[in-house]
Amino acid sequence: MNLKKVTVFAAPLLVAAALMPGFGKPSFPTGNDLLGTWKGSSKGYQGDLYKTGEAVKIIITEAKGKAFKGYVIHSRLGEPARRETVNGFIAATGDVFATDSNGFYDMKLYENGSLGIVYRENSPKQVASTMFGLYNLK
Numbered sequence: 001m002n003l004k005k006v007t008v009f010a011a012p013l014l015v016a017a018a019l020m021p022g023f024g025k026p027s028f029p030t031g032n033d034l035l036g037t038w039k040g041s042s043k044g045y046q047g048d049l050y051k052t053g054e055a056v057k058i059i060i061t062e063a064k065g066k067a068f069k070g071y072v073i074h075s076r077l078g079e080p081a082r083r084e085t086v087n088g089f090i091a092a093t094g095d096v097f098a099t100d101s102n103g104f105y106d107m108k109l110y111e112n113g114s115l116g117i118v119y120r121e122n123s124p125k126q127v128a129s130t131m132f133g134l135y136n137l138k
Contacts (some may be wrong), residue, residue: 042135106120
């Protein structure tokens, strides 16, 4: 097949694809997509101890564009539940980053509606932690 025939055949397909809504543009979440109470559990290492099934609630209370804020309720190493302020931002790539007073959250909102979170902390007051959990909006 010569180049002229390929061009004649491919040109209408490219025009049609370009006119399709969302073609080539990924859909990224906004802060509003995170509003609400997310419940789940995390597992990973806190210091030398491997922890599983620790319940965590993440409540996102406010969003402005790609920015959001709220709080996290969790317990650490058998201590009573704590509430910590969290705030974050959704990058142009769709990656979600947040922080609290001790650590960092790397988040991903999956197509099935769950929120995957890796939490990392290294604070002089606490032990080093790296935890992962899947959370669902309740």
